[in-house]
Amino acid sequence: MLRDITIGQYYQAKSPIHALDPRVKLVGTMVFLISLFIGRNVIMYAVATAFLAAVIKVSKVPFKFMVRGLKSIVFIAVFSAVFNLFLTEGTPIVQFGIFKLTWEGIEMAAFMVIRLIYLIIGSSLMTLTTTPNDLTDGLEKGLGFLNKIKVPVHEIAMMMSIALRFIPILIEETDKIMKAQIARGADFEHGNIIQRAKAMIPILVPLFVSAFRRANELATAMEARCYHGGEGRTKMRPLRYKAKDVKAYLILAAYLVLMIAIKMLRNGALV
Amino acid sequence: MSIILDKVNYVYEIGSGFEKHALKDVSCVIEKGEFIGLIGHTGSGKSTLIQHLNGIIKATSGNIFFDGEYIYDKDYDMRKLRNKVGLVFQYPEHQLFETDIFKDVCFGPRNQGLPEKEVQLRAFQALRLVGLEENLYYQSPFDLSGGQKRRAAIAGVLAMKPDYLILDEPTAGLDPKGRDEILGHIRKLHDETGIAVILVSHSMEDVARYVDRIMVMNDGELIFDDKPRNVFAHYRELESVGLAAPDVTYIMNDLKRAGFAVDTDAITVEEARDNILKMLNGKG
Amino acid sequence: MLRKENDNLEDIIKAENLTFEYYRRDEEGNVEGITTAVDNISLTVKKGDFVAVLGHNGSGKSTFAKHINALLYPTEGTLFVNGIDTTEEERLLEIRQSAGMVFQNPDNQIVCTLVDEEVAFGPENIGVPSEEIWERVEKSLKAVGMFEYRNASPNKLSGGQKQRVAIAGIVAMKPKCIVLDEPTAMLDPSGRKEVMKVLHELNKKEGVTIILITHYMDEVIDADKVFVIDGGKLVMQGTPHEIFSNVEQLKELRLDVPQVTELAFELKKAGVNLPDGILTHEEFIRALSRVVKSGGA
Incomplete structure (x- = not known):
């Protein structure tokens, strides 16, 4: 049932990728995503594929974990592929009424699907190799400059990490409340949509009440432990760049430069 | 009229690599009108066992019969079982959801499809059975104390008029008076209506005082199933599975060891008192 | 300093006519009446003592406890924690650091997703340097016997273990005093034992003053002093022997x-x-032996 939901799933392993500073991985993911969007030609995608394959290999995360994340986008992928296949202008191969299949369409659809798949694999590679804690730390420090324009970066990061802590607790609680209401004869499986929506009230109300009660108690407990926002706060594990992080940044820069170079050289050839 | 468990096994998360054998060949018979205490440390399988009794969890193997009917039969109506076996979970006040107590208690009987008049009648009866003052019936759950909310939640299950009432640690987190009130009302309820009660508890003192039969779970197995006096006589074995006897049992054993001619099978303060008085008078 | 300072530093907690009132409001927010949750309490707690506070639910004992951590401020009267008046706003962090607080529900007071980070949370808040945080985390986790679980997720721990982590989180702030509001109410007997053992060890070995609010009488027997609160008033105080004589x-x-x-x-x-106030089996057996020797009842 609800227990099957996994959020921020992390694959524990000792790999150079796992050991990187979370900020490097955040930037790396961004660089990879940008590289997928700057150009659409075979050489660039070959380089991107090689790069992705190398990172996956180094990360020691089994490939099947990457594929797992793809299930959720099958629908979007098929939809955009079909859309591109038939609605791209170009040299027609076959024509059904107003729909025509073109070479350009096939090419466009193929790139589209590959881009989507790489996008998911790239970002799940980050969540699989970074603990939720590191991720929020990375975001907090990496986006620290936003503080200057009054964005409460620390508070947002704190909220994210508290949410991560309480999600499993609330899932378990939902399970328990559901069972308790089933024991009182509640029926969640029969009836039309409206009846089923109404049947959720005995679950949602206690769940909200409980979430508020927990939030209230947690706030008191945090206050009692001298929490007063991000100001003057130190860290047990402060993020500091090490030599390997610098190396990783250099590799990323090299990759991006290479991609841009290919794009410039081949400009006009395929795009 | 009984619940029969025949070699019930339950394994959590089969095939996930984190399998846990939560119940191992549990067999027992629970008769109508009994008052049973179910004890065992956390994770011993108590909660899993009680959830089998009203069909919320289905056994991995083994059979359960309710009033002579096999509950895993294709044609068996699970709702019938749930109407007859009322289950009160831990901290039941957390499941209250209506704007007032009375409406909340009506939820169960209304789900049973009873006419509105009957629903309300049952809600009244149930609230009276748990001893909640009438001026609280139309209050919001937020305005009640912890003990009052808990009694209201128990009434929510009682209103379905079950033949068996299972309570998972009904006194957790209450103060001593609130604890005695709840247990007192449950005992009274049992004596007056003849409802069978299964009380899951961590307090040996409470169990010794209220129940007629004790079932002890350890590591998924039912290791004792007997009268309280006989179970607590095995206090050494109970200790080895993280449990204990009531403190008075230890007092009597200590007295005996110190050379006093007392019986060691007292399990309540009253029994211990009478036994010591008898011993003193016998001497004097 | 013009402010009133508590001169006797032997007293970690000193309440003088402490009163706390709050307004009850109806649904529109109009004042319906005033509730006096804490009513004119005066008491002192000596440094290094193990103190138990008894009282039924709603007696005002939790409200009183929240004053010690400066989560609430007195309506009337004063409360000194380690010599500091709790209404001194600029010393708020100092007060909360010297009198840490542990709450009833273990789940609702754990902030972080890893045990060691949870223990580090308090020291981080008061700006302890990173290297020192590591030392404090290690020492605190060892003090509660949870060091081997430092990399675990709190969600995977038992109730008793979670409470020990919560206690370690307070210990890491080097408090002089720990206030615990029914820390064992939601635990099973073995969890309760674990927590009580840790509290007594902290009290004996580290000299931390413990103020334990509880419903379990067996947790009170070993205390140095017991306070009983009812209806917001302090109604009894004394040694366990004195209290349990009534x-x-x-x-x-x-x-x-x-x-x-x-x-x-x-x-x-x-x-x-x-005699009155028998608390242990040994006392009981000795007393009963005397009765038998003197010729029965």
């Missing part, structure tokens, strides 16, 4: 007594010549 008064206050005390009390009522 079985009838305790029952009137909706409280319990240990079974051995109750048994002695029942025997006394039946005419056996036993």
Whole structure:
């Protein structure tokens, strides 16, 4: 049932990728995503594929974990592929009424699907190799400059990490409340949509009440432990760049430069 | 009229690599009108066992019969079982959801499809059975104390008029008076209506005082199933599975060891008192 | 300094006529009346003591406890924590650091997703340098016997283990005093034992003052001093022996007594010549031996 939901799933392993500073991985993911969007030609995608394959290999995360994340986008992928296949202008191969299949369409659809798949694999590679804690730390420090324009970066990061802590607790609680209401004869499986929506009230109300009660108690407990926002706060594990992080940044820069170079050289050839 | 468990096994998360054998060949018979205490440390399988009794969890193997009917039969109506076996979970006040107590208690009987008049009648009866003052019936759950909310939640299950009432640690987190009130009302309820009660508890003192039969779970197995006096006589074995006897049992054993001619099978303060008085008078 | 300072630093907590009132409001927010949750309490707690506070639910004991951590401020009267008036706003962090607080529900006071980070949370808040945080985390986790779980997720721990982590989180702030508001109420007997053992060790080895609010009478027996609160008022105070000599008064206050005390009390009522306030089996056996020697009831 609800227990099957996994959020921020992390694959524990000792790999150079796992050991990187979370900020490097955040930037790396961004660089990879940008590289997928700057150009659409075979050489660039070959380089991107090689790069992705190398990172996956180094990360020691089994490939099947990457594929797992793809299930959720099958629908979007098929939809955009079909859309591109038939609605791209170009040299027609076959024509059904107003729909025509073109070479350009096939090419466009193929790139589209590959881009989507790489996008998911790239970002799940980050969540699989970074603990939720590191991720929020990375975001907090990496986006620290936003503080200057009054964005409460620390508070947002704190909220994210508290949410991560309480999600499993609330899932378990939902399970328990559901069972308790089933024991009182509640029926969640029969009836039309409206009846089923109404049947959720005995679950949602206690769940909200409980979430508020927990939030209230947690706030008191945090206050009692001298929490007063991000100001003057130190860290047990402060993020500091090490030599390997610098190396990783250099590799990323090299990759991006290479991609841009290919794009410039081949400009006009395929795009 | 009984619940029969025949070699019930339950394994959590089969095939996930984190399998846990939560119940191992549990067999027992629970008769109508009994008052049973179910004890065992956390994770011993108590909660899993009680959830089998009203069909919320289905056994991995083994059979359960309710009033002579096999509950895993294709044609068996699970709702019938749930109407007859009322289950009160831990901290039941957390499941209250209506704007007032009375409406909340009506939820169960209304789900049973009873006419509105009957629903309300049952809600009244149930609230009276748990001893909640009438001026609280139309209050919001937020305005009640912890003990009052808990009694209201128990009434929510009682209103379905079950033949068996299972309570998972009904006194957790209450103060001593609130604890005695709840247990007192449950005992009274049992004596007056003849409802069978299964009380899951961590307090040996409470169990010794209220129940007629004790079932002890350890590591998924039912290791004792007997009268309280006989179970607590095995206090050494109970200790080895993280449990204990009531403190008075230890007092009597200590007295005996110190050379006093007392019986060691007292399990309540009253029994211990009478036994010591008898011993003193016998001497004097 | 013009402010009133508490001169006796032997007292970690000193309440003088402490009163806390709050307004009850109806649904529109209009004031319906005033509730006095804490009513004119004066008491002192000596440094290094193990103190138990008893009282039924709604007696005002939790409200009183929240004053010690400066989560609430007195409406009238004063409260000194380690010599500091709790209303001194600029010393708020100092007060909260010297009197840490542990709450009833273990789940609702753990902030982080890893045990060691949870323990580090307090020191991080008060700006302790990173290297020192590591030392404090290690020492605190060892003090509560949870060091081997430092990389675990709190969600995977038992109730008793979670409470020990919560206690370690307070210990890491180097408090002089820890206030615990029914820390064992949601635990099973073995979890309760674990927590009580840790509290007594902290009290004996580290000299931390413990203020334990509880419903379990067996947790009170070893305390140095017991306070009983009812209706917001301090109604009884004394050693466990003194408190448990008044079985009838305790029952009137909706409280319990240990079974051995109750048994002695029942025997006394039946005419056996036993002293009041028996707390242990040994005391009971000794007292009963005397009765037998002197010729029975």
